[in-house]
Amino acid sequence: MPWRTPRNVLFHRLRTPGSRTGFLKTASVCALLAGLLSPLTQQAAAAEPAAVQATAADDYCGGQCSDILPPGQNGNATLVQILLNQAFGTQPDHAEDQLGPYADLATGYSALTDAKINTFFNDASFGVPADQVAATEKPAGRTDVTIVRDKRTGVPHITGTTRYGTEFGAGYAAAQDRLWLMDVFRHVGRGQLTSFAGGAAANQGLEQQFYRNAPYTEADLQAQIDNAVAQNGDRGRQAIADVNAYIDGINAYIDASDSGRYFPGEYVLTGHKDSITNAGTIEHFKVTDLVALASVIGALFGAGGGGEVDNALSLIAAQSKYGVEEGTRVWESFRERNDPEAVLTLHNGESFPYGTRPADPKGAALPDAGSVTQEPLVHDRTGSAATASADGASTEAARTAVGSARRGMSNALVVSGEHTAGGHPIAVFGPQTGYFAPQLLLLQEIQGPGISARGASFAGLSMYVELGRGQDYAWSATTSGQDIIDTYAVELCQDDYHYLYRGTCTAMEKVEQKNAWKPTVADGTAAGSYTMRVWRTEYGPVAYRATVGGKKVAYTTLRSSYLHEVDSIIGFQMLNDPDYLKGPEDFQTAAQHINYTFNWFYADSRHTAYYNSGSNPVRASGVDAEFPVWAQPAYEWRGWDPAANTAAYTPPAEHPHSVDQDYYISWNNKQAEDYAAAPWGEGSVHRGNLLDDRVKKLVQAGGVTRTSLVKAMADAGLADLRAEGVLPDLLKVINSSTVTDATAAAAVSKLQTWVSAGAKRTETSAGSKRYANADAIRILDAWWPLLVKAQFEPGLGSDLYTAFTANLPVDEAPSAGHGPTGSHAGSAFQYGWWSYVDKDIRAVLGEPVQGPLAGKYCGGGSLTSCRDILISTLKQAAGLTAGQVYPGDDQCSAGDQWCADSIVQRTLGGIKHGNISWQNRPTYQQVVEFTAHR
Structure with missing residues (x-):
């Protein structure tokens, strides 16, 4: 029997069939409750687990590790719980119990003390004290793994005696907490959300947003798994074994919740299950689903760069007004690509040149004025889709709310032990992944052979902790945004769907995803359908059409992480491995295996460290990555293999990195001197200054504490x-x-x-x-x-x-x-x-x-x-x-x-939650000060 009845989530307000505006009426809800609350579900809800002491691994934090992730751990809800929430505002257990403490810091931080930190954060120590155990479970009756839930937050503490059992438990716990969300995002990653969850505008906008950038076929998804295993030896083989065990755990929960009829209620509201007969299917997960999930997360948080066509258009406008020389000077001054007044994460004077402007740019393919058109994505609309805006509904709920996660991400404050009261480094850090119900991240602790960690992971990818703490160290990330995306101008030949590839007229590959939907209880839109179509070239998917010097071209987008969405799994495996990670150098090596664009921060009881990850392509000499270039061998990435989309990448020594700087701050600001391949806006005033000014004062005064560093973060966040x-x-x-x-x-x-x-x-x-x-x-x-x-x-x-x-x-x-x-x-x-x-x-x-x-x-x-x-x-x-x-x-x-x-x-x-007062801080956040080391 599960530890509690899971709950679920939808994309839209619940509506009565045929209604486009009203919530399910209270009377209707009451009428449904008795029939829907099955005896088995009632038994699950009432079950009281025995108090069992969780097994804790070696923990060197000395009770000084804390974390928080609103709104709550429980991201699943039965149909009954959803109906009660919509009618009366009631919340399932642990659905929003981290929201209040998170919100309260905005008014409570001024009176903060070390003793009060866990009023606003959770105790992130390993294990669960016996008197705090809420539930203990052997998933699917296995004897090699135990899931313990704590009373305060309901976070799963997964302890396995075998590697398989440990990962099985991680998958089972993830499905307990986020099954519906995981299902949603595996369909988003395939461009199939509307067929799965209905054709509401937000669903259309969401699937279109990601399909344009990652139009993968099933063969593409499988190939990424095969390549990751083949290229990484024993760690690659262990990774795929872990993934398979994790998926087995997910599917075991699907089967248990289906037979027990406590699966997420969204499956009923979207027509996948019948609430009375239980007819219908919740599809099992497979390995390629996790690749689809990873492609969404990578596109949101780890794909810096792009925008070359918009850059070209503004440069043309500047040159049109001022002439070429003066217009270029004006453009460069606003671009601020290497601004000397920009706040830096590495302020020690070390230079890491990347993306700087070449002295004599070559290969630029700027469009003729007025010739640029965006490549249409959506075709053949029928029914309710026929009235939607071209290229999908750009709704706040979809494109701005979810898309904001990529743009507005994360901060970190890390102070060396030389400047702290206790002589140990202190870190307050975390990712800003947006605010959702349920949250995209989930909390967990995993203890098993070769794994010992607690922290946050993206739902559906939680075979390892992705941001969190190990036995005697913690790590976190912010989005770095350096440029790993380039735009190529492929010259067209024969027609609009053939292009010159290394001198040969070559057909573009057409990739399509056809979606059709029916009205559901959760979605008032009528039936409809459309087809998403992307034309792919060796230089990536087509994004725009234009002319350059009168020649017809297609502008394509090539991303170094394209076709490599799962490569980073090796880095995360290393970060979770206590036998591997013993200090800051090991941490930096692990981060080097992560191909997405992140700033990584580390703290243990003696050292701090930083590393900027990402597969930074080595560009041809003279290429200015700010603008489109011709799709010709002379301007391709050095060593580029189009079949595998691999290239020569800048070596680790050329990535911004550091050990034991006096302090580090990051709020998506410039990393280091001359590291110029970054978004617009990294100039003299940046939100990174809000952190830097405060932390610098603390360090100059000395005696920094966890309390003072949290206060600095909270003060900057308001x-x-x-x-x-x-x-x-x-x-x-x-x-x-x-x-x-x-x-x-x-x-x-x-x-x-x-x-x-x-x-x-x-x-x-x-x-x-x-x-x-x-x-x-x-x-x-x-x-x-x-x-x-x-x-x-x-x-x-x-x-x-x-x-x-x-x-x-x-x-x-x-x-x-x-x-x-x-x-x-x-x-x-x-x-x-x-x-x-x-x-x-x-x-x-x-x-x-x-x-x-x-x-x-x-x-x-x-x-x-x-x-x-x-x-x-x-x-x-x-x-x-x-x-x-x-x-x-x-x-x-x-x-x-x-x-x-x-x-x-x-x-x-x-499930819906109330609004909270504004504060500008990470969604998931840790406060750590390790007192000892192995």
């Missing part, structure tokens, strides 16, 4: 980057003369008061749902886009200004639905024009600027004219009401400032 990093200079311009206008003067006073108070977006008191300095926050939220446009558009011209905003959005405040993260996504201030505003305003003030913009834009460089622009736009902003600044959405009423910022756990199933 700061408005624009207000802390840019607003003081804006006010300096305005106050360069007496402000005589009453409206402007009142606004300036409010903004100055807010800056003096710390420039944070915090509640007046816990649970008040009202910000302190609310008017000042409203004014800045309204002012920022107005002032940026007024500051830059007159000098750049509307065409170039628009082109630059396509490269880098103007704003990404918490409530900014127009920013990359969408609204209610938590992560904020990663992408925006704060560096441009900062450099320009300082130049107008006559202050020194390293790496300045190509010209002075605010008021044409005149302090008086700039001041007039700032005051004019400030008055306009001050006159906007809260309802105009925060117009309301499906979560919030117009004018509700707190709600507009609030974090929403976006539903990927049937």
